[in-house]
Amino acid sequence: MARAITPRKKIMWTALAWGIGLLIFFPIMWTFLTSFKSEATAISDPPVWFIFDWTTENYSAVLARSNYPLALTNSIVIAVGSTLLGILIAVPAAWAMAFVPGKRTKDVLLWMLSTKMLPAVGVLYPLVLIAKYFGVMDSRILLVVILMLINLPIIVWMLYTYFREIPGEILEAARMDGASLKNEIIYVLTPMAVPGIASTILLNIILAWNEAFWTILLTTVNAAPLTKFIASFSAPEGLFYAKLSAASIMAIAPILIMGWFSQKQLVRGLTFGAVK
Amino acid sequence: MNTKQILRGTTVGLGLMVGLASAAMAEEITIATVNNGDMVRMQSLAPQWEQATGNKINWVVLEENVLRQNVTTDISTGGGQYDVMTIGTYEAPIWGANDWLVSLNDGMAEDWDADDLLPAIRGGLTVDGTLYAAPFYGESSMVMYRTDLMEKAGLEMPEAPTWQFIREAAAAMTDRDNDINGICARGKAGWGENMAFLSAMANSFGARWFDMDWNAQFDSPEWKETLTFYLDMMNESGPAGAANNGFNENLTLFQQGKCGMWIDATVAASFVTNPADSTVADKVGFALAPDTGLGKRGNWLWAWSLAIPASSEKVDVAKDFISWATGKGYTELVAENEGWANVPPGTRTSLYENQAYLDAAPFAEMTLKSINSADPQNPSVQEVPYTGIQFVAIPEFAGIATQVGQLFSDALAGNRSADEALNAAQELTTEEMEAAGY
Numbered sequence: 001m002a003r004a005i006t007p008r009k010k011i012m013w014t015a016l017a018w019g020i021g022l023l024i025f026f027p028i029m030w031t032f033l034t035s036f037k038s039e040a041t042a043i044s045d046p047p048v049w050f051i052f053d054w055t056t057e058n059y060s061a062v063l064a065r066s067n068y069p070l071a072l073t074n075s076i077v078i079a080v081g082s083t084l085l086g087i088l089i090a091v092p093a094a095w096a097m098a099f100v101p102g103k104r105t106k107d108v109l110l111w112m113l114s115t116k117m118l119p120a121v122g123v124l125y126p127l128v129l130i131a132k133y134f135g136v137m138d139s140r141i142l143l144v145v146i147l148m149l150i151n152l153p154i155i156v157w158m159l160y161t162y163f164r165e166i167p168g169e170i171l172e173a174a175r176m177d178g179a180s181l182k183n184e185i186i187y188v189l190t191p192m193a194v195p196g197i198a199s200t201i202l203l204n205i206i207l208a209w210n211e212a213f214w215t216i217l218l219t220t221v222n223a224a225p226l227t228k229f230i231a232s233f234s235a236p237e238g239l240f241y242a243k244l245s246a247a248s249i250m251a252i253a254p255i256l257i258m259g260w261f262s263q264k265q266l267v268r269g270l271t272f273g274a275v276k
Numbered sequence: 277m278n279t280k281q282i283l284r285g286t287t288v289g290l291g292l293m294v295g296l297a298s299a300a301m302a303e304e305i306t307i308a309t310v311n312n313g314d315m316v317r318m319q320s321l322a323p324q325w326e327q328a329t330g331n332k333i334n335w336v337v338l339e340e341n342v343l344r345q346n347v348t349t350d351i352s353t354g355g356g357q358y359d360v361m362t363i364g365t366y367e368a369p370i371w372g373a374n375d376w377l378v379s380l381n382d383g384m385a386e387d388w389d390a391d392d393l394l395p396a397i398r399g400g401l402t403v404d405g406t407l408y409a410a411p412f413y414g415e416s417s418m419v420m421y422r423t424d425l426m427e428k429a430g431l432e433m434p435e436a437p438t439w440q441f442i443r444e445a446a447a448a449m450t451d452r453d454n455d456i457n458g459i460c461a462r463g464k465a466g467w468g469e470n471m472a473f474l475s476a477m478a479n480s481f482g483a484r485w486f487d488m489d490w491n492a493q494f495d496s497p498e499w500k501e502t503l504t505f506y507l508d509m510m511n512e513s514g515p516a517g518a519a520n521n522g523f524n525e526n527l528t529l530f531q532q533g534k535c536g537m538w539i540d541a542t543v544a545a546s547f548v549t550n551p552a553d554s555t556v557a558d559k560v561g562f563a564l565a566p567d568t569g570l571g572k573r574g575n576w577l578w579a580w581s582l583a584i585p586a587s588s589e590k591v592d593v594a595k596d597f598i599s600w601a602t603g604k605g606y607t608e609l610v611a612e613n614e615g616w617a618n619v620p621p622g623t624r625t626s627l628y629e630n631q632a633y634l635d636a637a638p639f640a641e642m643t644l645k646s647i648n649s650a651d652p653q654n655p656s657v658q659e660v661p662y663t664g665i666q667f668v669a670i671p672e673f674a675g676i677a678t679q680v681g682q683l684f685s686d687a688l689a690g691n692r693s694a695d696e697a698l699n700a701a702q703e704l705t706t707e708e709m710e711a712a713g714y
Contacts, residue, residue: 040553043528065319066337128353137355216342217349220306220357221334232337235311239524239531239553 035245042242058246066229068250075225077140079208082147083201090155095185098163099171112153120213131218138220147208155200162196198265209255226251302330303593305359308347310340314413314620318601321609325600331593351376356587359594363409365400365579369669372408378584378591380407385599392624397579400652409581410602414622416646417575419563420548421537422556425449439566446513449536458513460535464522465685467677472576472666474684478502480567480574484656485668490714492705494698503694510688519689531555539565542646545639546617562642570657576666577650622647672712676705
């Protein structure tokens with residue numbers, strides 16, 4: 001029997017949801033407001049909320065001082081590139097682990113995840129030296145590969161959980177109808193796993209977009225993405241909060257918009273797997 | 277072959293040579309720098325150098341700690357990503373001694389007058405007679421105070437105050453009801469944050485980081501006196517949440533009129549006296565950093581400087597840029613564009629002999645006195661085996677001091693006593709130094 005939901009309960013839960021939502025959104029909103037203030041208004045006490053001289057001078061100052069289009073392009077290439085490359089490798093891997101598990105599949109999965117526990121800085125010097133040896137420092141391809149490797153365990157794990165939800169009998173049926181392994185993965189498995197794959201892609205693009213250790217340390221000018229763009233507006237001696245806010249908004253806007261549009265897929269994907 | 281043909285051939289040949297020469301000269305250099313006001317200004321004026329020389333600059337602007345991380349990785353692996361990098365007086369002697377930097381003793385522009393550099397600043401960037409970095413702007417620390425609040429408290433700030441006077445004046449100026457705190461000082465943990473302030477302050481109390489055998493000295497009565505005095509003064513008259521305040525937080529408080537006094541970098545003087553940002557611009561006075569009568573003042577010395585990593589392949593162009601950015605001509609260029617008050621301070625003697633500058637910058641004299649009174653070779657009252665005032669110029673220092681800074685910041689937040697913090701600091705420093713082989 002369905003539980004009766006009284007109007008009062010409904011209002012209470014809605015209010016709570018809105019409250020939590022606003023709380024989480026508040027820092028972004030505050031950054032947004034600050035980005036339109038003058039530097040003096042940005043630090044005024046008591047803080048000014050909506051009534052102030054709105055100005056876009058921070059945005060023009062930020063645009064004049066740095067190469068935003070290049071940083072944006074780099075971020076898109078690195079985030080999307082590393083995710084797609086990861087998916088390409090992870091789909092067959094997850095297929096094998098989900099449908100033809102061996103004795104040690106669970107151990108392999110755990111071992112893959114354990115690489116996430118290594119502090120990144122521990123492999124900084126080896127990686128810099130390798131990159132230098134191959135002459136790929138400050139290149140997009142280097143970051144695409146590095147971020148793919150870093151996120152690969154998560155991609156494999158996510159896909160593995162989604163694939164396990166798909167009944168193996170369907171794949172068997174396809175095999176009995178004469179589908180080759182390639183066709184089985186491309187035409188049978190993948191379409192069924194689309195929501196899972198989509199949410200994996202979305203989540204990993206967000207992870208790669210926000211990655212701020214390797215993207216800052218392995219780039220200088222040509223491959224520098226938005227993380228480095230933000231870092232350039234933080235000042236140890238001097239108050240540039242308004243400009244820093246403008247730079248931050250410019251850096252998060254694309255991913256924020258993408259998140260809004262794909263909210264449905266993201267939520268469906270995240271609740272489709274192990275945690276439904 | 278007639279004369280005409282010979283002439284034509286020669287002309288074409290000469291033209292080609294000139295063309296090739298200028299093509300070879302136009303280079304692209306990458307400069308790593310921090311987002312401080314003076315550096316941003318340099319970035320906006322640099323196109324003039326680019327036009328004059330035909331070279332191009334790629335700017336990599338980063339937050340101080342990120343920059344340090346980036347540059348250290350690059351320089352220690354010989355990465356060669358940067359041709360000019362912004363470093364401070366902490367890195368210059370260590371990196372210079374490691375042969376990571378190019379000597380600036382020669383190859384600089386002819387009118388780049390090295391002898392005009394302030395001796396204290398130049399000394400901090402030199403190892404065994406070799407200059408490894410050119411100072412872009414120099415700073416010491418001093419007392420900035422509100423003249424109106426001082427008057428209201430019935431006190432007069434001497435040019436060279438003692439710590440005792442500062443503490444008493446702070447208590448007299450404090451007005452909690454009106455949200456006015458007598459003293460603002462750094463409390464945020466970090467070797468370049470609270471430890472810069474406390475190490476410099478400790479020098480004036482006769483304390484030191486290490487004795488002549490590199491033994492940590494946090495168990496000495498002098499350190500106990502320093503830390504206790506600092507904690508008491510901050511608890512009596514400091515702002516709420518002082519343990520989270522660094523340079524920028526205190527600058528904000530001072531500009532909003534919430535600090536009676538603020539002891540920090542001399543470069544802050546141009547910010548707090550700028551009417552566009554500061555609500556108290558016309559009510560600020562300056563004094564030397566305090567002492568305790570032992571002969572050393574609690575002021576530090578720092579110079580943001582430009583250096584060339586040994587891995588750079590464009591040393592000549594880099595030297596040409598550094599000559600331009602740290603030369604006398606640059607000062608005049610800034611004065612022309614932005615006024616004398618905004619020229620990078622604290623590097624050259626000639627600037628402090630320039631009447632136009634002295635008239636425009638009310639803080640000039642005090643800045644010069646502060647810088648000149650700083651002695652990185654003999655920072656403390658007692659003898660020390662190291663150079664550096666608010667730091668110890670050894671590679672291990674940044675790591676150790678950041679941890680010690682966390683302990684002291686914790687003590688300011690009230691989570692542990694001065695004794696507990698000092699004991700822990702002593703233990704930690706001794707362990708780290710032993711592990712490092714001292």
